[in-house]
Amino acid sequence: MDTGQISRFVQSHYGLSGEFERLAGENENYCLRTDDGGRFVLKICGGVGPAATELENEAVETLAAALPDLRLPTSVPSSTGSPVVSCSEGKEARLLEFVEGTPWLEAGEPSAERCRALGSTLAQVALGLADLNSEAADRSHRWDLAAAALHRRHVGWIEDLDRRRVVDQAFQTFAAAWSSLGEFLPRGVIHGDANDENVLVEGDRIVGLLDFGDCLENPLICELAIALAYVMQRTAEPWKVAAHVVEGYHTLRPLQESEREALFPLILGRLAVTLTTCSERRRIDATRESWFASEEPAWKLLSRLGSHSPRDAAHALTSGIQEAGTDQQGSEPELLLEKRRQLMNPAMSVSYRDPLKIVRGRGQFLIDHHGRPFLDLVNNVCHVGHCHPRVVEAGQRQIAELNTNTRYLHDGLTDYAARLCATLPSSLDTCFFVNSGSEANELALRLARQHTGREHIMVLEGAYHGHTSSLIAMSPYKFRGKGGKGVAESWVHVVPSPDGYRGEHKGHGAESGRAYAEDVRRTISEASEPIAGFLCESILSCGGQVEPPEGYFAAAFEHVRKAGGVCIVDEVQVGFARVGSHFWAFERQGVTPDIVVMGKPIGNGHPMAAVITTKQIANSFANGMEFFATFGGNPVSCAIGNAVLDVIEAEQLQEHARILGEFFLTELQGLAQRHSLIGHVRGAGLFLGVELVRDPDTLEPASEEADEVINRLRHRGILLSTDGPLANVLKIKPPMVLTQDDVEFAIRALDETLASLQS
Numbered sequence: 001m002d003t004g005q006i007s008r009f010v011q012s013h014y015g016l017s018g019e020f021e022r023l024a025g026e027n028e029n030y031c032l033r034t035d036d037g038g039r040f041v042l043k044i045c046g047g048v049g050p051a052a053t054e055l056e057n058e059a060v061e062t063l064a065a066a067l068p069d070l071r072l073p074t075s076v077p078s079s080t081g082s083p084v085v086s087c088s089e090g091k092e093a094r095l096l097e098f099v100e101g102t103p104w105l106e107a108g109e110p111s112a113e114r115c116r117a118l119g120s121t122l123a124q125v126a127l128g129l130a131d132l133n134s135e136a137a138d139r140s141h142r143w144d145l146a147a148a149a150l151h152r153r154h155v156g157w158i159e160d161l162d163r164r165r166v167v168d169q170a171f172q173t174f175a176a177a178w179s180s181l182g183e184f185l186p187r188g189v190i191h192g193d194a195n196d197e198n199v200l201v202e203g204d205r206i207v208g209l210l211d212f213g214d215c216l217e218n219p220l221i222c223e224l225a226i227a228l229a230y231v232m233q234r235t236a237e238p239w240k241v242a243a244h245v246v247e248g249y250h251t252l253r254p255l256q257e258s259e260r261e262a263l264f265p266l267i268l269g270r271l272a273v274t275l276t277t278c279s280e281r282r283r284i285d286a287t288r289e290s291w292f293a294s295e296e297p298a299w300k301l302l303s304r305l306g307s308h309s310p311r312d313a314a315h316a317l318t319s320g321i322q323e324a325g326t327d328q329q330g331s332e333p334e335l336l337l338e339k340r341r342q343l344m345n346p347a348m349s350v351s352y353r354d355p356l357k358i359v360r361g362r363g364q365f366l367i368d369h370h371g372r373p374f375l376d377l378v379n380n381v382c383h384v385g386h387c388h389p390r391v392v393e394a395g396q397r398q399i400a401e402l403n404t405n406t407r408y409l410h411d412g413l414t415d416y417a418a419r420l421c422a423t424l425p426s427s428l429d430t431c432f433f434v435n436s437g438s439e440a441n442e443l444a445l446r447l448a449r450q451h452t453g454r455e456h457i458m459v460l461e462g463a464y465h466g467h468t469s470s471l472i473a474m475s476p477y478k479f480r481g482k483g484g485k486g487v488a489e490s491w492v493h494v495v496p497s498p499d500g501y502r503g504e505h506k507g508h509g510a511e512s513g514r515a516y517a518e519d520v521r522r523t524i525s526e527a528s529e530p531i532a533g534f535l536c537e538s539i540l541s542c543g544g545q546v547e548p549p550e551g552y553f554a555a556a557f558e559h560v561r562k563a564g565g566v567c568i569v570d571e572v573q574v575g576f577a578r579v580g581s582h583f584w585a586f587e588r589q590g591v592t593p594d595i596v597v598m599g600k601p602i603g604n605g606h607p608m609a610a611v612i613t614t615k616q617i618a619n620s621f622a623n624g625m626e627f628f629a630t631f632g633g634n635p636v637s638c639a640i641g642n643a644v645l646d647v648i649e650a651e652q653l654q655e656h657a658r659i660l661g662e663f664f665l666t667e668l669q670g671l672a673q674r675h676s677l678i679g680h681v682r683g684a685g686l687f688l689g690v691e692l693v694r695d696p697d698t699l700e701p702a703s704e705e706a707d708e709v710i711n712r713l714r715h716r717g718i719l720l721s722t723d724g725p726l727a728n729v730l731k732i733k734p735p736m737v738l739t740q741d742d743v744e745f746a747i748r749a750l751d752e753t754l755a756s757l758q759s
């Protein structure tokens with residue numbers, strides 16, 4: 001509408017006349033000065049709807065009653081008594097009282113007093129709005145800070161790579177904090193946009209608050225975070241300003257521990273949303289200046305804040321309210337490393353050139369001693385997410401009740417055994433519980449030997465099955481690796497790895513499968529003695545994330561069984577729905593083993609493992625000698641194991657692994673098109689591998705490059721590791737609660753890292 005139309009509109013609906021002036025800012029707002037000296041604001045907008053308008057009015061009225069000294073934009077009804085009047089092009093108009101005061105933005109560098117006043121006003125707003133009971137507040141919108149993660153998918157639109165990286169990191173810090181703290185933050189209705197234009201001051205006093213259009217139900221701390229994201233922008237001393245605001249807030253509404261911790265990540269989240277929104281809007285209309293007014297200041301602040309660790313930032317923000325001496329973080333990493341060197345065997349390695357001290361885990365994130373979150377793409381032990389509350393609670397409850405051993409009857413044990421067996425083909429019906437994958441493979445070896453009366457065993461090239469003496473002898477990954485003897489014991493027979501990418505029978509189809517299975521037949525026939533069994537992983541892990549070609553296991557198992565051996569699958573790494581299509585990875589090839597070994601993910605980090613076999617094999621084992629593992633199958637382990645199964649089911653993690661795994665694989669294949677260093681991408685569900693090669697023809701392994709990639713990604717907040725006999729495969733096996741945002745983040749980071757490596 002032009003000013004003439006507006007003038008006529010206001011005259012006819014409100015009986016007012018005077019002069020109009022368009023106000024700065026992104027909304028269509030006009031200031032009306034009436035002939036008799038009155039001042040109003042006419043707001044014109046589209047599609048807000050009656051519920052939102054009513055919420056806005058109710059919020060203003062509620063606050064006006066609670067805080068009579070705060071000037072607020074109260075609504076002026078039209079001549080027919082309506083708060084909203086339809087105008088042209090489906091838009092609606094509202095007339096509000098003009099609120100006197102200087103916007104914070106224009107009031108100059110704030111004094112400590114003014115900052116504290118802002119904090120206490122925001123706390124008063126939180127307390128005042130507690131009386132508002134409106135269903136309409138249960139909503140979300142573009143600037144809903146609690147939903148900031150939704151904007152992350154647009155990070156790719158930020159063209160400047162340095163900026164994109166900082167914003168990506170900010171989103172990660174936000175996401176990690178949100179996943180661990182979100183549910184604990186006290187909630188209520190907030191104004192939702194206490195920015196430096198909406199807060200009005202006079203001297204050191206806060207006299208008014210404008211624009212309730214973003215009002216919604218939210219964690220209360222979001223109000224403070226949003227305000228800080230603005231007041232920290234245009235000051236030379238952002239930390240000092242923020243600390244004073246927090247101090248003022250805390251005096252009236254004391255901040256809980258979770259809120260203090262969440263504050264900095266939420267500020268980062270708000271700035272990240274501002275910056276992604278600007279990039280998004282630039283694609284729509286780059287000439288609309290009002291859309292980009294806060295872009296540069298927001299960027300400046302974010303880059304400044306991003307260089308602080310969350311822990312230091314939390315300290316700085318709460319320096320005015322923090323009791324001294326509450327923070328116990330233990331030794332710095334350098335000192336810990338030194339202590340470790342003195343106390344522990346050097347054979348125990350530490351990941352990364354710049355080792356990490358991790359103090360907390362939550363979901364798919366590990367948090368270091370600076371409070372920095374790392375996206376964990378490699379831990380397939382904390383399967384349903386680090387410290388999953390349901391698993392933690394199950395363990396805590398049971399350990400407070402009873403922890404004994406399997407010599408007593410306990411419902412937990414038998415319930416759990418029945419549940420585990422139900423995930424397997426019906427012939428696999430007898431359970432043994434132990435404490436580690438190694439112990440489980442040892443037991444599987446004993447079962448096979450006892451059942452067949454034979455000693456010899458067959459394993460795959462590159463395999464790792466555990467750290468005991470027998471298992472090191474059965475792990476070419478170790479005995480052929482650094483410090484190994486190089487040759488197999490006479491009772492161990494090694495079959496070539498069924499590697500579809502670089503093995504002798506390359507290819508992923510049935511022909512390759514048959515050819516590799518033929519290696520199994522040949523190895524059996526050439527062995528010095530008949531074999532007791534064949535121990536193999538369904539997808540090789542340490543062996544290089546190798547998925548055997550189609551039909552391999554069916555043919556290989558046939559050869560083994562014909563020779564009187566038993567088929568043992570080690571599902572320690574790949575089991576429990578990780579592969580997405582099935583619960584157990586061996587099911588992908590339609591075979592049924594005789595013994596299944598499970599570990600790592602079974603207890604989400606609690607040390608437990610299991611062996612499940614057939615009645616027949618179990619009966620051969622029961623020769624009179626008691627089987628007893630002190631801790632195996634204890635009530636606490638069973639409670640935890642049960643909770644892990646509950647979470648897999650309740651959160652539908654198998655289906656999630658299937659869908660997200662496919663997405664991840666496709667994205668990695670896209671990267672392979674752009675980076676010649678990627679020779680092969682493979683895997684199933686959330687068990688993936690990226691093999692790096694220097695030359696696609698010779699397949700010369702790019703082991704140093706792989707090491708460089710994981711070390712660079714570690715500094716970008718992503719944890720990966722390398723593996724395979726040539727140490728050139730990036731292993732991807734994250735906690736199953738990984739999200740699409742995380743995958744997109746990892747892909748962006750990997751893309752840039754590979755590009756920087758090749759330039």
Ligand code: PMP
Pocket residue numbers: 435436437438439441464465466467537541542570572573599600
């Ligand atoms: N089997 C496989 C396939 C493994 O990867 C591992 C451990 N990396 C083990 C067995 C041994 O498990 P644990 O370390 O629990 O003894």
